[in-house]
Amino acid sequence: DTAVSQTPKYLVTQMGNDKSIKCEQNLGHDTMYWYKQDSKKFLKIMFSYNNKELIINETVPNRFSPKSPDKAHLNLHINSLELGDSAVYFCASSQGVRRDTGELFFGEGSRLTVL
Amino acid sequence: GEDVEQSLFLSVREGDSSVINCTYTDSSSTYLYWYKQEPGAGLQLLTYIFSNMDMKQDQRLTVLLNKKDKHLSLRIADTQTGDSAIYFCAESILDNTDKLIFGTGTRLQVFP
Numbered sequence: 756d757t758a759v760s761q762t763p764k765y766l767v768t769q770m771g772n773d774k775s776i777k778c779e780q781n782l783g784h785d786t787m788y789w790y791k792q793d794s795k796k797f798l799k800i801m802f803s804y805n806n807k808e809l810i811i812n813e814t815v816p817n818r819f820s821p822k823s824p825d826k827a828h829l830n831l832h833i834n835s836l837e838l839g840d841s842a843v844y845f846c847a848s849s850q851g852v853r854r855d856t857g858e859l860f861f862g863e864g865s866r867l868t869v870l
Numbered sequence: 871g872e873d874v875e876q877s878l879f880l881s882v883r884e885g886d887s888s889v890i891n892c893t894y895t896d897s898s899s900t901y902l903y904w905y906k907q908e909p910g911a912g913l914q915l916l917t918y919i920f921s922n923m924d925m926k927q928d929q930r931l932t933v934l935l936n937k938k939d940k941h942l943s944l945r946i947a948d949t950q951t952g953d954s955a956i957y958f959c960a961e962s963i964l965d966n967t968d969k970l971i972f973g974t975g976t977r978l979q980v981f982p
C-alpha cells in the first residue's frame with residue numbers, strides 16, 4: 756500500500772493549458788503539502804493544508820490553486836501553464852511537530868514539462 | 871531568514887566515510903532531519919535528531935548537532951555505491967504551520 760500517492764507521474768503539456776495533479780494519503784495525517792523541486796533540485800514549499808484548511812501559501816502565483824476535498828486528499832490545479840512551471844511537484848503529509856516528530860512522508864513526485 | 875545551506879557535491883570512494891554538512895538558520899527548530907532522494911524518486915527520511923541532543927547514531931549513520939553554530943552533519947560509515955543519492959537536511963520551523971525548510975541538497979557520488 757502506497758502511503759502518499761500522486762498522479763500523474765509524468766505530465767507533458769503545451770504552454771497556456773490548464774492541468775491538475777492529484778494526491779492522496781492513507782496515513783491518517785492531518786496536514787498535507789505541495790513542494791516544488793526545480794531543475795537544480797532545490798525544494799520549496801508551495802502550500803500546506805491542515806484538515807482541509809489552507810495554512811501556508813508561499814507567494815505562489817494565483818494560477819496555482821490547491822483544493823482539499825477532505826483531509827486525505829490535496830489536489831493542485833494550474834491554470835495558463837508557463838515554461839517556468841516545468842518542475843517536479845511533490846505531495847507530502849505529516850502529523851506535525853506538536854503531535855509527532857514532524858516527519859514528512861513524500862509521494863513519488865509528478866514531473867511536469869511545459870513545452 | 872529561512873535559508874538552509876549545504877555543499878552541492880561530495881565524491882567518495884566505496885568503503886570510506888562520507889560527511890555531509892548543513893548550516894541552518896532557525897535556532898528555535900525542534901527537529902532536524904536528513905532525507906535521501908534517489909533518482910526519479912521522492913524523498914525518504916533517513917534519520918532525525920531532536921534539538922536537545924548533540925548526537926544520534928543509527929547503524930552506519932551518525933548525526934551531529936552543534937546548536938551554537940547551527941550546524942548539522944551526517945556521517946555515513948563504510949559508504950556503498952547504493953548510498954549514491956542526493957541528501958537533504960531540513961529543519962522544522964516553530965510556528966503553527968508544521969512546515970519543513972529544506973537545504974539545497976548534497977549530491978553524493980560513490981565510486982568503486
